Amino acid sequence: MFAVAQLHLRQMFAGSRRWLLLVCMAIPLPILTLIRTQGEFRSPVEEQVQTSVFLYAIYALALPALASMLYGTSIIGAEVQNQTLTYLFTRPIARWRVLMGKYLANVGILVALTTLSLTIGWAIVGAVSAQNLAAIAVATVFATATYNAVFALLGSIFTRRALIAGLAYLGVSEIALAWAPTFGRNFTAQYHMRSIAFELSDLEGMLRSELRALVSEVTTPVAVASVLSLCAVALIATCWITTSREFALTDDP
Amino acid sequence: MTPILETRELTKLYGVVIGVNDMTFDIRPGVHGLLGPNGAGKSTLLKLMTAQLRPSVGSIRVLGEDPWSNPELFRRIGFCPEYDAFYDFMTAFEFVESLGRLSGMSRSGAKQAAERALESCNATEFMHRPIRTYSKGMRQRTKVAQALVHDPELLILDEPLTGTDPIGRHELTELIKRLGAEGRSIVVSSHVLHEVQEMTHEFLLIFGGRILASGNVHEIRSLMNEFPHRINVRCGPGQAHLLASRLASDAAVTDLELADDGTIVVGTRDPAGFYARFAEHALHAKVTVHELSSEDDNLEAVFRYLTGAR
Structure with a gap:
């Protein structure tokens, strides 16, 4: 599995993909610089809340979702499109191990780079407490692990249209459903990650009631269990599909 | 001795299209050519052997084991895919x-x-350059090298000579012959008879998803000889009728046709006998032969005969 992870890391940093990844991680920094220099806050509390929410939105919401969509769907999808999957699946290594090796490499490198960018962003905005930074970082780890699992699943189902399926999932589930005050949001990763980040932060009592209602109606253990369950179910389903499915790399017969 | 490949009523369907149709055969260790025109089912059979596809009906065993969901088997198999x-x-x-x-x-x-x-694979010269800079021949050799890296006992090569230049083809042919001589079993697919004929004399002819014939080159040649061959003879201006009248007396000739462009089209059931006596006929008729050719020497002709016979 380690050899698969190494191979996958090399793929992630090959050619234009490397620059895409670095651009993804660097984009928040000028935005945060702008907030720091141009932002007008009525009080230190408002500054603390708003910059924390900004950091959360960027690092635990947008960045993990987008980076995971780009790289999670490619775990199987890119190998099918490039016709290189044959090399991996005709080796003495179980298909689910190939998948897990690539998944762990994806999560590891994305978490490392996102955390690095988050730390730099935190240093730029300044107003966010260390506790809030840690809360956002934890949510980022959960988000990256879960989104990668979900997008790997989509990639293994919609091998050649994985990105379209990923965009559809983000739009329908993680944006529309997760922010709608309905029971359906319990089935999204985003809703539970918001709860985890809020519960771990020191923002209790600082948020306005309507925002408070959006972020947390479930307890932290339930939110953690829900996110882990979604991640585990997606991974198990991906392993099962990868193991049992024939992958057509050419237009047979 | 365990066969390297055993199939029983092996069938692979792609929806309503049949890729491989009710194949039952065994292959013993050694070097074997899997021959058939494009779309015959060669690649499907190789994908079934390497667990990229699962049989719709029947069974397949490679080195005595079912390849599907059996990664350990790939310690003993090296696979070189067709695609680049x-x-x-x-x-x-x-x-x-x-x-x-x-x-x-x-x-x-x-x-x-x-x-x-x-x-x-004679690839040391370029092995530290990026693959994207390689010629087709270099890429083919790299693919064969990856199939060999873990020293497998069975090598499965899907059209390994496709796109190679004559030197690259010669080198790969020699490599495959050498690997076979070292005792490794090899299944190599191709749609060009003479390519594979240089590597092995054991063939499996596949067409329309079915095994048409199997055996060594002599058996397949004799299969060819059961059917009339067409041989084209082109000689100097105004000499065709002289040669034609001479050839008509040859016992091996079944029919003769004089085409508009002066080419003589000879039908024979004994091409070897015909070729053996042809020079004598040309000498006696005192004609200059510019070209002697037969489309029937190629694999497509064999398949045409065999499928036509069914």
Whole structure:
């Protein structure tokens, strides 16, 4: 599995993909610089809340979702499109191990780079407490692990249209459903990650009631269990599909 | 001795299209050519052998084992796919070494094995250059090297000579012959008879998803001889009728036709006998022969005969 992870890391940093990844991680920094220099806050509390929410939105919401969509769907999808999957699946290594090796490499490198960018962003905005930074970082780890699992699943189902399926999932589930005050949001990763980040932060009592209602109606253990369950179910389903499915790399017969 | 490949009523359907149709045969260890025109079912059979596809009906066993969901079997199998796919950003050495590591080798073991495999494929000269800069022949050799890196007992090569230049083809042919002589079993697919004929004399003819014939080259040639051959003879201006009247008396000739462009089209059931006596006929008729050709020497003709016979 380690050899698969190494191979996958090399793929992630090959050619234009490397620059895409670095651009993804660097984009928040000028935005945060702008907030720091141009932002007008009525009080230190408002500054603390708003910059924390900004950091959360960027690092635990947008960045993990987008980076995971780009790289999670490619775990199987890119190998099918490039016709290189044959090399991996005709080796003495179980298909689910190939998948897990690539998944762990994806999560590891994305978490490392996102955390690095988050730390730099935190240093730029300044107003966010260390506790809030840690809360956002934890949510980022959960988000990256879960989104990668979900997008790997989509990639293994919609091998050649994985990105379209990923965009559809983000739009329908993680944006529309997760922010709608309905029971359906319990089935999204985003809703539970918001709860985890809020519960771990020191923002209790600082948020306005309507925002408070959006972020947390479930307890932290339930939110953690829900996110882990979604991640585990997606991974198990991906392993099962990868193991049992024939992958057509050419237009047979 | 365990067959390297056993199929029983093996059938593979792609929806309503049949890729492989009710195949039952065994292949003993050795070098075997899998021959058939494009779309005959060769690649489907090789994908079934390498667990990329699962049989719709029937069974397949490779080296005595079912290949589906059996990764351990791939310690004993090396597969060179038909399509031109690589991790282009790597060098051949990195590519082969990476796949060696996926075969369970240590880092140093994989490096040594990659070097050995690339050397045996005459690829050392370019192995540290990025694959994206390679010619087709270099890429083919790299693909064969990755199949060899873990020293498998069975090598499955899907159209390995496609796109190679004459020198590359000769080198790959020699390599495959050498690997076979070392005792490795090889199944090599091609749609060109003479390509495979240089590597082995054991063939499996496949057409329309079915096995048409199997055996050595002589058996297949004799199959060909059961059917009339067409041989085209082109000689000097105004000489065709002289030669034609001479050829008409040959016992091997079944029919003759004089085409508008002066070419004589000869039908025979004994091409070997005809060719043996042809020079004598031309000498006696005192004609200059510009061209002697037969479309029936190619694989397509064999298939045409065999399928026509069914």
